[in-house]
Amino acid sequence: xxxxxxxxxxxxxxxxxxxxxxxxxxxxxxxxxxxxxxxxxxxxxxxxxxxxxxxxxxxxxxxxxxxxxxxxxxxxxxxxxxxxxxxxxxxxxxxxxxxxxxxxxxxxxxxx
Amino acid sequence: xxxxxxxxxxxxxxxxxxxxxxxxxxxxxxxxxxxxxxxxxxxxxxxxxxxxxxxxxxxxxxxxxxxxxxxxxxxxxxxxxxxxxxxxxxxxxxxxxxxxxxxxxxxxxxxxxx
Numbered sequence: 001x002x003x004x005x006x007x008x009x010x011x012x013x014x015x016x017x018x019x020x021x022x023x024x025x026x027x028x029x030x031x032x033x034x035x036x037x038x039x040x041x042x043x044x045x046x047x048x049x050x051x052x053x054x055x056x057x058x059x060x061x062x063x064x065x066x067x068x069x070x071x072x073x074x075x076x077x078x079x080x081x082x083x084x085x086x087x088x089x090x091x092x093x094x095x096x097x098x099x100x101x102x103x104x105x106x107x108x109x110x111x112x
Numbered sequence: 113x114x115x116x117x118x119x120x121x122x123x124x125x126x127x128x129x130x131x132x133x134x135x136x137x138x139x140x141x142x143x144x145x146x147x148x149x150x151x152x153x154x155x156x157x158x159x160x161x162x163x164x165x166x167x168x169x170x171x172x173x174x175x176x177x178x179x180x181x182x183x184x185x186x187x188x189x190x191x192x193x194x195x196x197x198x199x200x201x202x203x204x205x206x207x208x209x210x211x212x213x214x215x216x217x218x219x220x221x222x223x224x225x226x
Contacts, residue, residue, distance in 0.1 A: 032211070043114065043202050043217030044155070088155060092211055099170055100211060104154040 003027050006089055006103030015112050019076040023089035023103045026070065030091040033065050034100065035074045038086045047087075048074065079110045115139065116218035118203050124224045130191040133221045137184055137205030143167070144186040145206070145215060146178055150199040161186055162209035193225045 006023045013019055021035075031052055036044035048063040050056045056063045062075040072091070076083055086107050090100040115138035125131055137144050146158040148171075157170035161180035172178075175193075180186040190197060200222050204215040 041219075043116075043204070043220050045114065045217065046214050049214070090155075099157050099160075099168055102155040102157075 003101050004089065004091060004103045007106055008104055010107040010109055012109045012111065013079055015079060015081060015110055017079050017110070019079050019083070019108060019110075021074040021076075021087050021089075021106050021108070023072050023091075024070055025072075025091055025101075027091075027093065027101070028067075028070065029093035030101075031094045032092045032100075033063070033072050034090040035061075035063055036088040036090060036102075038088060038105065040085075044088055076108075079108075081110050081112055084108055084110050114216040114218060116203060116205050116216050118201075118218040118221050120221060121219065122222045122224075124226065125193060126226055127193055127195060129193050129225075130189065131193065131223065133188040133190070133201050133203075133223075135186045135188070135203030135205075135218060137186070137203075138216055141205035141207050141216070142184065143206045143209030144180055144184070145204040146172075146186070146188050147202040147204065147217075148199045149202060149220070150196075153199075155202075158188070160209065167209055168211075190223070195225050198223055198225045 035048045038044040053067045060077045064073040086105040088105040089103040092100040117136045143162040145160045149155045158172040160168040178188045200220045202220045204217045
């Protein structure tokens with residue numbers, strides 16, 4: 001079992017839909033949780049960063065962490081075709097070198 | 113544009129060869145990270161440098177090595193290349209070298225080993 005599991009998709013939704021992207025993990029030491037967006041043939045860019053449990057909102061994006069279930073989510077409201085990309089979750093443990101472990105990424109397609 | 117530059121963009125080489133990938137971090141960033149992204153393994157952390165010193169090591173093979181120079185640019189050397197080394201190699205940079213801070217990724221070098 002990989003430490004971080006993420007459904008590769010693709011996930012295809014119509015413009016304006018609410019998108020839910022998820023990752024599960026097995027390492028209970030993870031405390032830092034990140035979501036990256038990667039457009040085709042580009043490097044990843046950090047979207048959201050959360051520490052421990054709870055929610056964090058930034059514009060149309062909301063990140064949720066449920067440490068009891070070892071489950072994190074990224075919600076995208078009013079999705080746009082420009083949101084079409086691969087979304088990678090990443091997480092790391094505190095108290096060490098904080099080296100992140102990445103999910104394989106979910107491919108999202110938002111069609112007009 | 114993240115401000116991180118990587119050269120070359122593409123590299124095609126043969127098994128057994130050696131290549132060098134180059135990265136220039138964003139202005140003011142002291143730390144450089146190298147990652148490998150392949151279809152079967154996803155994105156994997158290789159190694160981190162901070163102000164010229166190695167700070168953290170991930171899943172980096174012994175055939176691979178890196179260094180960060182006084183001007184803060186970094187090079188990743190891949191030797192005795194195998195078919196399985198074909199991947200995208202990303203460099204990222206950050207200011208303080210802490211993993212919990214934002215890392216800015218470059219556009220990557222696409223390596224194809226034939």
